[in-house]
Every structure is written in C-alpha cells, then in structure tokens.
Amino acid sequence: MSDENEKLALARKIAERKVAFIRHAISYFVVIVALAVVNNVTWGGYQWWLWVAFGWGIGVVSHFLSAFLYQSGRLVDRLAQNELEKMNESNKT
C-alpha cells in the first residue's frame, strides 16, 4: 500500500512539473511575441527582442529537459538499476 502511495506521489510530482513547464512555455511565447511586435511596430530596426528570446529561452529549455527527460528521479533510478546489475554480474564472476 505504501509502495502504491509512493508511486502516486511520484506520478503527481511528474504531472505537476509538466504542467508547470507548459505554463512557463506559454507565458514565454506570449511575452516574446508581444516584445517582437512592440519592437517592430515602434521601430523596426534593431531586433532587441532576440536577446530576451535567447536568455529566457535557455531557462525554458532547461525547464523542458527537467520536466520531460529527467522526470523527478527516474534517471537516477535507471542509473542505480544499471549499477546494481553491474555489481551483481561482478559478484557472479
């Protein structure tokens, strides 16, 4: 029962991270589009909004990688499993 609860908590944590990323990404795109429009409506020369797109974009991409690839410890679990298998094999030999 406690194992089931742990899994549920982990699943909830992963879902929360994904939703948080989606919120972050949407606000990123909305603000970047608004800045690009302001930049080009007020003065269409220097495209300064690209700096914001770049800087903030690094944060958004990091958030994406953390929410969808790292997934709250799954990577650690997988690596731990690999290490465990290696240790078992070396013990056999």
Add this chain to the structure above:
Amino acid sequence: MSRTRLSSVDVLGITLGVIAIVLVVGSVVAISHNRMWNAGWSFSEGRGWFESGGFSFGGAAVREEKDETVPTGVTEIEVRNIAGSIDVSGSASATDVAVHSVKTGPTTAALANVHVDIQKRGSRLVLEEKHDEGLFPRSGTVSFQIVIPNGVKVVEAHSISGSITVRDVQPGIDETLSTISGSVSTSAARNLDASTTSGGIQFAMTGSTLNARSVSGSITGTMAGLGNGASARLSTISGSVSLGSSGQMDANVSLHSVSGRVSCDFPITIQQEKRNRLEGKIGNGSGTLDVGTVSGGISVTKD
C-alpha cells in the same frame, strides 16, 4: 516490451519544448551573425562581430545616392523625411531643382523598403520619404540635399529626427521648418515658422512674421525690423533667446523668463520691469514682440 503512452499534455509539452529549442537556436544564430536588424528576414547582409572588429550592433550601413532634377516652374518646395537631414541651398545659376537624396540603412533589403517620392503638383514640388507597409516597416533613412533656383518663394521642410538647413538662398522665401530632434537653421527667410523639440534654432529673416519654438534649445537670430501688423513670437523652455535687429522696431514688447535675465537694447516705454520680465512699447507699438523662456536669458539687441 512495454510502450510508453503519451498523453495530450505530454504532446503539448514536448511540442512547446521543441519550439522553444528552435527559437533559442534561431536567436543564437541571428545574434552571432549580427543579423538583428530587420531586413525582411533575408539574412543576406551585415557583418559578424569579429569581422567588424568587436561587438557591434547593426552591421554595416548601406548607402545609396541618387541625383534627380525637376524642370523649372516650381515656386514651392515641400520636403518631408523621418530621420535624415534636409539641406536646402540656393543657386543663382540653377534653372532646375536638383535633388540629391541619400538613402542609408543597415542592409540593402532595408534600403529597398525606403523610397524617395517626388511629385510635382502644379507649381509645388513635394519630396517625401516613404516606406513600404508591413510588420517591419522602418529601418532606412533618407537625407536630402536640394538646390533650388531663383524663383522659389516657399520652402516647407518637416523632419522627425534630422536637422534642417536652408542656406545661400535668395532673400524673400517664406519658410516653414519643423523637426522634433534636430536643429533648424536658415539664413535668408522672409517670413519664418520654425519649430523643434530638441535642438536649437538659428535664423536670419526679413519679413514681418516670425514664429520660432523650441523645447530644449536656444533660439538665435536676426530680423530686419518690426512694423505695423508684424509679429515675432519666440519661445523655448530650456534655452536662451537672442534676437538682433538692425531696422526700425515698433512693437508692443513682452519678454519673460522664469530663471534668466531679460535685456533690450531698444529704447522702450516700460510698463513692467523685473529682472526676468520686461513689458512695454518700442516706438509706436504697432507690431508684436513676444519672447519667452523658462530656463535661460533673453536679449534683444540693436545691431
């Protein structure tokens, strides 16, 4: 073998993430190639940071010059641009109006969006900087150098961010010169209406109507005199006003400054006099001389 099932939230999240990656990579490419100037996104121009000898916004300026002439018969000139200077000069030997326009912009694509529109409407010649409409409309600028022959009676020049100069023209031209960020200078106007927001005004005029307005700049000039029905109104906020005259002055005079001294060389019948305010009458008072500033002195001198 288990297969991971993707929910709609996963698909949305992964899509947004991929778009964010593309946007970051795209912005890196644009920044590293110094292509941050709008060029209709052709990305065909511009120098890299290293080629230009260091970090530099905007890349190389591209320039295009053009000479055009408009046959005689023009008595009025109207010039409008946005960010370039306007220089009008006179030539007694000229028979046509010669227009030398200089387009500058960050890229050739930007230059292609800027046009010099020359129209002759009866005896009025209209020169205008025009830009193609679109999401990325304004990146190039046009400067004008115009040579006018004798016979032109009216010069009207309007700029947003550029200086305006009228020089070496025959006396007797009515001039309307306005800019927002730039100076205004004219050497031989008849009647003059000059205004600028951030810049000084210099003038020499012979007519009966003078209006000169600035916000941040001094006003300096000479006029032939003031008589019946003539008026001279000069005002600035941050700057001094200096007006010289060698002719007859008959005017009701009001000189007022907030934080500067006021002086007048002409004999004046004083109605009110303070350090920063002088009101009265010069001669028979048939004209109007109204000069005001907030931060600067006022001097009316007899040349």
